[in-house]
Every structure is written in structure tokens, then in C-alpha cells.
Amino acid sequence: MTLAARTAPSATEHTARAGSVSLRGLTKSFGEFTAVRELDLDVAPGEFLSMLGPSGSGKTTVLRVIAGFEDATSGSVLLSGKDVTRTPPHSRDVNTVFQDYALFPHLSIAENVGYGLRVRGTSKAARGEQVSESLRRVRLDHVADRLPHQLSGGQRQRIALARALILRPQVLLLDEPLGALDKQLREQMQIELKQIQREVGITFIFVTHDQEEALTLSDRVAVFNNGRIEQVGSAREVYEDPQTEFVARFLGLSNLIEGDLADELTGDRRTMSIRPERVRLQAPSDPLADGDVGLLGAVKEIVYTGPATRYLIAADAGMDLIAERPNSDRPAQQHVLRRGDHVRAVWTPLHAARLP
Numbered sequence: 592m593t594l595a596a597r598t599a600p601s602a603t604e605h606t607a608r609a610g611s612v613s614l615r616g617l618t619k620s621f622g623e624f625t626a627v628r629e630l631d632l633d634v635a636p637g638e639f640l641s642m643l644g645p646s647g648s649g650k651t652t653v654l655r656v657i658a659g660f661e662d663a664t665s666g667s668v669l670l671s672g673k674d675v676t677r678t679p680p681h682s683r684d685v686n687t688v689f690q691d692y693a694l695f696p697h698l699s700i701a702e703n704v705g706y707g708l709r710v711r712g713t714s715k716a717a718r719g720e721q722v723s724e725s726l727r728r729v730r731l732d733h734v735a736d737r738l739p740h741q742l743s744g745g746q747r748q749r750i751a752l753a754r755a756l757i758l759r760p761q762v763l764l765l766d767e768p769l770g771a772l773d774k775q776l777r778e779q780m781q782i783e784l785k786q787i788q789r790e791v792g793i794t795f796i797f798v799t800h801d802q803e804e805a806l807t808l809s810d811r812v813a814v815f816n817n818g819r820i821e822q823v824g825s826a827r828e829v830y831e832d833p834q835t836e837f838v839a840r841f842l843g844l845s846n847l848i849e850g851d852l853a854d855e856l857t858g859d860r861r862t863m864s865i866r867p868e869r870v871r872l873q874a875p876s877d878p879l880a881d882g883d884v885g886l887l888g889a890v891k892e893i894v895y896t897g898p899a900t901r902y903l904i905a906a907d908a909g910m911d912l913i914a915e916r917p918n919s920d921r922p923a924q925q926h927v928l929r930r931g932d933h934v935r936a937v938w939t940p941l942h943a944a945r946l947p
């Protein structure tokens with residue numbers, strides 16, 4: 592599910608390069624309420640960075656401050672190494688695609704896509720060429736003459752993207768642009784979005800509350816909680832090696848083993864976070880492999896999810912554990928489990944993250 596992350600150059604190396612975005616101690620308050628607190632972030636040129644977090648965690652506010660629609664209360668925003676904190680929105684080399692990608696209903700698709708160029712005073716001939724190219728890029732050149740209401744939701748979304756990309760911004764900000772689409776279309780659009788981003792090489796800052804979407808698309812993910820970034824890293828890093836309990840829980844299911852029990856099992860008191868797919872179930876009488884740890888318990892619930900089956904285990908130690916087994920294991924080759932069966936939930940501590 593994860594894509595290999597591009598290595599991001601160091602902050603000092605890329606702040607001066609075209610298309611980089613840096614936030615320095617960025618704070619945004621609305622009256623008494625602080626929506627974004629002391630944020631530091633460096634996005635490399637051409638990087639696909641997702642801001643992932645629950646509703647209300649400050650993601651949209653950060654995008655709006657980067658675009659210039661909101662003033663920073665304190666701290667600064669740098670685009671391509673240049674401080675733009677007090678620069679008006681239209682003078683910043685960024686473009687934004689929102690979830691409600693309002694197209695002009697009475698203008699054709701081609702006119703919608705070419706609108707920004709017209710405002711800039713680009714000649715009709717040059718405009719026509721760029722509009723065709725932009726429509727080809729989102730694979731919709733055949734709908735140029737239609738009106739917006741004659742397109743599907745996914746097609747309209749791609750037009751909104753073409754309309755933003757045609758202006759060749761160095762940075763594109765996307766605020767939950769796929770949120771209005773149904774699951775199947777959203778997954779298809781995710782792949783296309785990633786391909787388009789790779790082709791155009793523009794820096795994308797993409798806001799979503801959907802963890803799978805963030806993991807699938809991004810070079811790096813910034814996990815937001817309460818106006819702060821809890822962790823930034825590649826999809827693999829934030830999923831496999833969460834640094835806080837919030838990150839462990841927000842990015843899918845996680846088993847957390849704390850304090851005394853962690854100490855008893857491994858001689859280390861720090862909280863252990865183990866993903867369900869790392870937990871194996873074996874018969875209580877089967878010996879533990881070298882280096883593994885395990886907890887005895889009973890199967891409390893079994894949930895079939897299609898690609899996998901999830902087992903809720905009531906551990907004798909008092910907590911519930913979740914184990915997941917891919918359904919590629921044929922039932923005939925494995926011990927078929929039923930509710931009430933006694934098992935040992937086993938994992939390799941090396942596969943568990945430690946929360947500092």
C-alpha cells in the first residue's frame with residue numbers, strides 16, 4: 592500500500608529552491624482560540640506531502656495561511672525560500688483546489704480551464720493550446736465543449752485540477768479534493784492524482800482526514816492533532832513507527848501494551864504499539880519461537896473483512912488484543928478458530944514500535 596518515499600533534502604538545502612514551502616513557528620488564533628500552534632514544517636520542491644488529521648485539527652487553517660487567505664498570528668511562511676507572510680494571496684505562487692471545486696456553470700469546460708489564463712491576459716491562441724494540453728493531462732480532452740453539469744463528479748474534480756495546474760503554480764494546495772467522491776471513484780482518482788503530480792513535478796500539499804488516502808499518495812505525511820503536528824515521516828515511518836499514542840491510533844488499528852506488562856514481556860517499560868497484522872495466533876500449547884513474546888487469551892469476536900479476518904482476543908492479562916490474518920492463508924492449512932477458543936497471541940518485539 593505504501594509508495595517508496597523520496598528522500599527529502601535537508602531544510603537548509605531546499606528552502607532556497609523553487610517550489611519549497613517552509614513554516615516557521617506558525618501560529619494562528621481566532622480570538623481566544625488557537626487553531627494552529629507553533630508549527631514548523633519543511634516541504635521539498637516536487638514533494639507530495641499530506642496533512643492528515645481529524646476534523647478540527649487545523650489542516651485547512653494551515654493551507655489558508657500558506658495561500659494567504661488568512662494572516663498568521665505569529666511565525667512565518669516561506670515559499671521558495673522567500674518570506675511571504677505579509678504577501679497578498681494573488682502575489683503568491685500557489686494555487687488551491689477545494690473540495691467544492693465550483694466551476695462556472697455557464698462556461699464550457701475549455702472556458703473554465705482557460706479562465707485563469709484569460710484573466711492574466713494570455714492570447715486566445717496560446718490559451719487554446721494550453722487548455723488542450725491541460726485537458727489531455729487529466730485525460731478529458733474529449734469533453735472540452737461540454738458544460739460542467741454534463742460531467743460526472745470525478746470528471747468535474749479533474750477539471751478543477753486542470754484549471755489549477757494550467758497556471759503552473761510552483762505549489763498546489765489541495766483541501767480534501769476527493770472528499771465528495773464515492774469510494775471507488777476516489778480510489779481511482781488517487782492513482783491519477785499521483786500520476787499527474789509525478790508528471791508535472793509541482794509541490795503538492797494535500798489535506799485529508801482519510802489515513803489510507805494519505806498513506807497511498809504521499810512522499811511524506813504530517814499527522815495533525817489539536818493544531819500541532821505530532822509526527823512527520825514517510826507513510827511507512829508513521830505507520831510502522833508511530834512516535835505518539837495518537838499517531839498509533841489514528842493510523843489504523845493498534846495494540847498498545849503499557850508499563851508493567853511491557854516490562855514483564857520485554858524488560859522495557861515503554862509502551863509497545865503492535866499492528867494487528869503483526870500479531871499471530873497459535874495454540875496455547877505451541878512453543879514460543881526464539882525472541883517472540885505472547886499473551887494467552889480467548890477468541891472473543893471474529894470479523895471477516897474480505898481480504899483479511901480480524902480476531903478480537905480477550906487476553907488473560909485483562910486487555911483486548913486485535914490480530915489480523917490475511918485470507919490468502921487457506922483455512923484448510925490453518926487452524927480454524929472459533930469464538931471461545933483458547934489461543935496465544937504472539938509477536939516479535941522487533942515488529943513493535945516503542946512510544947517514547
Ligand code: ADP
Nearest residue numbers: 621624626644645646647648649650651652653
Ligand atoms: P480541519 O481542516 O483540520 O478540519 P480547521 O483548520 O478548519 O480544521 O479548523 C481548526 C479549528 O479552528 C476548528 O476548531 C475551527 O472551528 C476553528 N476555526 C477555523 N476557522 C475559523 C474562523 N474563521 N473563526 C473561528 N474559528 C475558526
Ligand code: MG
Nearest residue numbers: 647650651652
Ligand atoms: Mg478542513
